[in-house]
Amino acid sequence: xxxxxxxxxxxxxxxxxxxxxxxxxxxxxxxxxxxxxxxxxxxxxxxxxxxxxxxxxxxxxxxxxxxxxxxxxxxxxxxxxxxxxxxxxxxxxxxxxxxxxxxxxxxxxxxxxxxxxxxxxxxxxxxxxxxxxxxxxxxxxxxxxxxxxxxxxxxxxxxxxxxxxxxxxxxxxxxxxxxxxxxxxxxxxxxxxxxxxxxxxxxxxxxxxxxxxxxxx
Numbered sequence: 108x109x110x111x112x113x114x115x116x117x118x119x120x121x122x123x124x125x126x127x128x129x130x131x132x133x134x135x136x137x138x139x140x141x142x143x144x145x146x147x148x149x150x151x152x153x154x155x156x157x158x159x160x161x162x163x164x165x166x167x168x169x170x171x172x173x174x175x176x177x178x179x180x181x182x183x184x185x186x187x188x189x190x191x192x193x194x195x196x197x198x199x200x201x202x203x204x205x206x207x208x209x210x211x212x213x214x215x216x217x218x219x220x221x222x223x224x225x226x227x228x229x230x231x232x233x234x235x236x237x238x239x240x241x242x243x244x245x246x247x248x249x250x251x252x253x254x255x256x257x258x259x260x261x262x263x264x265x266x267x268x269x270x271x272x273x274x275x276x277x278x279x280x281x282x283x284x285x286x287x288x289x290x291x292x293x294x295x296x297x298x299x300x301x302x303x304x305x306x307x308x309x310x311x312x313x314x315x316x317x318x319x320x321x322x323x324x
Contacts, residue, residue, distance in 0.1 A: 123155035158196040160250030166190035167208055172250050175209035175285055183306040184210070186288050193298065195253050195287060200260040201235035205298030207289030210307070213244045214278045220309040224274045224286055227267035230303025233291040235262045236274040244283045253285070262291060271303070277312055 126132055127150045128139035134154060138147035152159055162171035169176040170191050178184065188206045197203035214220065226234040238259040241248055264273030270291065278284065286307065290299035 123151055123157075126154045127151045158251070158254040160194060160253065162192045162194040162250065165192060169208045169210065170194075172209045172253060172285060172287070173248050175211040175248065178210040178212060178286070178307045181308050183304055185302070185304050187302045188288065188290060188300040189302065191300065193289070194250065195237070195239075195289075196257075198235065198237045198260050198287075198289070199257060200237075201233075201262040201290065202292035202294065204235050204237065204287075205290040205292050206300050207235075207237075207287040210286040210288070210305070211241075211248070212278070212284045212286060212307070212309075214280060214282055214284065214309070215244060216278075216280055216309075218280060219277050219312060221312045222274070222276045222278050222284075222307070222309045224272075225264065225306045226271045226288065226303050227264045227273050228269075228271060229306070230269070230271050230301060232301030232303070233262075233270035233293075233299045234272045234301075234303065235260065235289045235291055236272045236305075237261075237287045237289065238274060238276050239285040239287070241283050241285050243281055246283065248285070256285075258284075278309060 127134045127147060128136050130136060132154060134150055165171050172194055186208050188208055191206040191208055193206040195207060224236050237257060239253055239256040240258045241256060259274055259276040261272045261274040263270045267273060288305050292298055
């Protein structure tokens with residue numbers, strides 16, 4: 108329960124406990140009047156927005172974040188999200204995002220490089236690209252670690268037709284990144300899914316111009 112040294116998931120936050128026990132929002136007062144059971148845990152997950160990773164009956168080899176396709180510099184790969192799971196947490200762009208497929212970048216270069224991932228003009232629906240930092244290369248991919256790991260997100264790339272996407276990010280040597288290809292979550296029409304091609308490359312960052320100087324006024 109909420110006061111225990113090792114609380115039930117959802118009770119780390121007392122405001123979450125309050126929600127779970129509040130009948131006005133769909134909670135159950137029993138959860139605060141007695142001990143928590145599996146029903147209370149389910150309510151806490153739903154009412155408090157707690158992310159729990161699941162990926163059921165994957166439709167594609169890289170449908171689950173825990174089984175991504177490794178992508179190398181300069182690759183272009185066809186993708187399909189029509190029957191994919193939506194197994195990641197809500198993303199910061201594209202209305203929270205829709206069903207996605209997953210790629211893994213193991214960045215072993217010695218210096219920082221700028222990643223460019225693109226579906227620009229190369230997909231038949233409103234795509235969204237998201238990058239997740241999953242720790243040092245070789246760390247097991249744990250889907251529950253996706254929550255809070257997002258480092259970049261792009262819904263509509265500048266100049267791209269049909270709301271396709273371009274994502275850029277400066278990668279740190281020795282890190283591994285998950286790249287998800289999803290879509291816009293339309294409040295009226297639901298999840299946007301489809302097919303396309305994603306291109307992935309990285310190169311030295313564009314050097315910054317030196318600070319201006321005025322030596323002889």
